[in-house]
Amino acid sequence: MIGAHLKKTYAMTDHGVKNVMMGTLTTTITNLVIMAGMSLVYLLMQGFIAHLTQGESLPAPTQFLIALVVFALALFVAQLFAYTYTYGVVYEESGAQRIHLAERLRKLPLSFFGHRDLADLTETIMGDVAIMEHAYSHVLGQLFGALIASAVVAVGLAFYNFELMVAALWSIPIALGILFGLRKLLAPAQNRARAMKVAAAEEIQETIDCIREIRATNQGARYMKALSQTIDTSEREGFALEVISGIVVTSAMIILRLSLPTTILVALSLIAEGKIDFMVLFGFLLVVSRIYAPFDQCLMLITELFASRSSAARMLAIQEEPLAGGALSFTPQNHDVCFEHVSFSYGETGSGIADSQMLERSTQLEPAGASVAAAGQQVLKDISFTAKEGEVTALVGPSGSGKSTCARLAARFWDPEDGRVLVGGVDIAQVDPEVLLGHYAVVFQDVVLFDDTVMGNIRLGRRDATDEEVRAAAAAANCDEFVERLPEGYDTFIGENGSKLSGGERQRISIARALLKDAPIVLLDEATASLDVESETKVQEALSCLLANKTVIVIAHRMRTVADADHVVVLDGGRVLEEGSPCELRAQGGLFARMVELQRESATWTL
Structure with a gap:
């Protein structure tokens, strides 16, 4: 039950839950060994008092030395195991979490990345896992260990004097109650600080990626001013979080320390009434001096524990995303690629992401020159055509007509909303993407x-x-x-x-x-569009070797690139407008013929 709660709350693996439990156990034992060491001081003081007041002989040095050596050995062993299970194995857990998240991302459909920022995902894999790593190693084991050890000590102290036990330990539940009760105040500040950190990372990445364009357009000062403002805002949010956290944690630590004076006051009152003697007071003061030590570090880092729950929620959100799964076997009758009444759009309107943001992010998944519709707008509408094995099928049409989207649906980078894409009679939506892509060669x-x-x-x-x-x-x-x-x-x-x-x-x-x-199926998406004439000639020679006897789907804007295609599919507005051989389509005098004529005319253009 506890393990399942830890696994869900802190995004742990089963091995990680086991390690945290072992860390809690070893930390509890370490705290109890340290408390036992205080008993040596108590016994030594008791012996001196008896010697001074009653003339009894002092404790034998040999006995005390043996007890001290046993205590040191026990403490060394306990600390060794506590260090191993609170620090050493934690790094294995954080490594396993990063690998698990990366594997999960590798298997997610590309539609997931259409509404997630690269900086946000990077921050989850690196930043959030680092926060969880610190929570595992510096907070969870120590906090739970301190609580359990305190409970054991509280039971022991209650046998000596219940009133003094309450006076010595009352502040622990109050301090922790304040911290956990006020954590809702910290959550908005933590979320704002992280959001601004991601925004700053995005702007830095954008500036580096676009540095040539920024310089070429003389926009350096404007970009640096905007970047500076974003970084300043991020720093202010981080500072505000630190201030709020500091106030909450310091308040809890002050309350925690109030147990010391209350212990003295109650003990002096009981001594005055003759209910206890000085040695009981001394023993309780020894306990109080040590019982709060394990909480000091925990309280300083408790805000990280609160932040870790948000980090864990983001990690779990990725882990719970449905994978693009399917059958691990794929035996098509042939390698014809058939679109049957396929419709598709990038995302849904009202998903909480602005259309402009969705457009930008979706465009990042398309090759240069491809156009993607805004979120919720259909890119393909009832598309049907077949690219036959052994033939070159060319997809042509204006920008934004859906050519690149067809190529990506053919390789199951996305799944259609309606209709089916078949390869050799097999619906590829039922095939594992990695197995499917073993039959594809893609050149973008x-x-x-x-x-x-x-x-x-x-x-x-x-x-x-x-x-x-x-x-x-x-x-x-x-x-x-x-x-x-x-x-x-x-x-x-x-x-x-x-x-x-x-x-x-x-x-x-x-x-x-x-x-x-x-591979038997080849997808070419504007493979030569940005090349000079000499490079294009050499690349086309290479492509001739690649395309022989394959199912080939070519996307091109240059009409001469598809002049020798076996079959041409003309797309416009997400629909199939024309189909046929290049000669047939030129004779029809439709969109294809007009595109050929326009490019022929543009070839004669000069400065």
């Missing part, structure tokens, strides 16, 4: 590369490929030409997102990756 206009070697980036297409297979794929994609110029050839690190390479070189690495994968 915006290539994503890692700060790894050329060899490592190409090998992403198939992790078990040999070096010879990687080099063969690279040669087929015309990568040899530029790789030979690199300092260490295929073992050269190419920088963040291939920053050391040109656009055409990065594109060829992407195609080599797809060639190495050799």
Whole structure:
């Protein structure tokens, strides 16, 4: 019961709950051992008093030394186990939480990322887990251990004198009651501070990402002023949280310390009445001097425990998001990709996110040049067409017509709201995305590369490929030409997102990756749109090797790119407007023919 509550409240794994319980147990034992050590001081003082008042002999030094050694050994062992279970194993738990969250994010549908900020997700994985880590290691075990140890000591003190026990321990429940009673006052300040921290991180990231555009448009002063204001607001919110937390915690600590004078006052009253002697007072003062020590650190960090509940709620929200699951086996009859009455929109209106924000975030999931409708607006409306195996099917149309959305639905980056997408007669909504994508090779206009070697980036297409297979794929994609110029050839690190390479070189690495994968379905989304003529020619040569005998879906704005396509699907306003071969569509004189004519005319434009 307690374990389930901890797991739910603090987003723990089963192993983490076990560790916190062990940390509580070992901390309780440590506190009790320390309290037992106070009994040595009490016995020593009692012996001296008896020697001075009654002439009894002093305690044997050997006995006292043996007791001291036993106490030191017991304390060392207890502290060792307490440190292990309150600090050492906590870092394993926080590592497991980050890995679990990352795995969860990897398996979530892309629709989830359409309404979540990258900075917010990063803060959850790094910042919130760090807060939980501190709560596990510095608060939970110590707080629960201090409470249990105090309860045990309270029972023991009650046997000596109930009135003194109440005088010595009354402040503990009052102080904790104030803290937990006022935590609702802290929650809004904590949420505001975190929100401003995320906002500052977003603006910093945006400024770095857009630094070239900011400089090119001479907007540096304006951006820095806005960024400075956001950071100042974040600092003010953080300061306000610290002030509120400090007032609440300091008030609780003051109340906690009031037990010392009440213990003295009550004890002196009882001594005056002859109910107790000085040694009872001395013993209670020893207990009071030590029983509050475990609470000191807990009270200083108790606000982190309150903040950790909000952090845990955000972590649990990710863990409870439904995954894009499905069957782990996929055996289609062929690799025809068939859209049957498919409708789709990015998000729902009224979800609490402004349409402009949804538009911006959804656009980040699309390639450059793609247009995404605002939240709640249908992008595709009753789309039906088939891309046949062994043929090149081109999707063309104005910006915002739904071309890129079709490509992403074909690979199950999203699921349609209505209708079905079939591959070889199998509804891909019933297939696990990772299993499904094993049958796809995707080449986008915006290539994503890692700060790894050329060899490592190409090998992403198939992790078990040999070096010879990687080099063969690279040669087929015309990568040899530029790789030979690199300092260490295929073992050269190419920088963040291939920053050391040109656009055409990065594109060829992407195609080599797809060639190495050799998947039966190929998605090309404006793969050559941003290349110069020479690079485009070389990339097209590489694509010729990739596309042979595959199901190919090509998205292009350049009509000459789709001139040799087997089948063209013309989209406009989220609907299929025309279908047929390029020759048939030109003869019809519709939208396709008009687009061809407009591009032919623009080819003659000069400065």
